[in-house]
Structure formats: C-alpha cells, structure tokens
Amino acid sequence: MDEKPTPQRAAGRTATAVLVFTLCCLASSARLFMHATTPASDDVAQRSDQRFAAVKAALPATGVLGYLGESGNTGTADYYLAQYALAPLIVEHSLNHPFVIGNFPTAKPASFPPNLQLITDFGNGLLLLRNRSRDKDAK
Secondary structure, three states: OOOOHHHHHHHHHHHHHHHHHHHHHHHHHHHHHHHOOOOOHHHHHHHHHHHHHHHHHOOOOOOOOEEEOOOOOOHHHHHHHHHHOOOOOOEOOOOOOOOEEEEEEOOOOOOOOOEEEEHHHHHHEEEEEEHHHHHHHHO
C-alpha cells in the first residue's frame, strides 16, 4: 500500500530541510568566527611600527628620505611598510637624497653604492646611510 504524501507532510519535510540547512550554515559561520586569528597577534603594520621605532626617533619629524632595500615582491612590500611606519616623513624609492634608509630584513648586502656611507646600523636590517654626493651638491 502506497500512501500518498499529504500537503501537510510535504510542508513539514520542507520546513525540516530548511531548518537543518540553516543550522549547518550557522554552525559553519560560528566555527569560522571562533577560529579567526586576533588582529593584534599577527598585525604586520604594528610589527613594522615597532621595527622602525628607533629609526623614526633618530630622524627629524618631517622631510624626505631616500630608500634602498631588497628587490622583488617582498622588497616592494617592505618599502610600503617603511613608508607607513615612518610617516609623516616621506620615503622615496631613490638614492638621490642626503639621507637614505636601508631596509634589509632578510640579509644586509656586503657593499653599498660608493656614494653611500653607513651612519647608524639599528639592527634588524635597518640602516641609516648618508649620500656623500648629495653633500657636495649642497655646498
């Protein structure tokens, strides 16, 4: 004997399916919410601010600095983080300034262009360099 489903029975099954689907969606969202990392524990900008704190303290509050760093995609990201951390100073990806920031988080180079002289090594791959050719232009 085959029983024909009644409209009430079909509506009940539909409601149950919708309820189960909704609960699964909420459980998935709750799992993502519970396992999300906290921004403070992995905040790249905050770590960059800490890394550049000593450099920023040694420089004037405003002005323009040159920048020398690693090449490639990582080097580009490091340059933008340096700009962010040293603001309101302007950091220009150029050696054509009296002072140049050296940013080498991975490995410091064995030598620099001949016109650059190391003034301060702040550690952690951060250097303050003086452009001697710009000193001659200023005289």
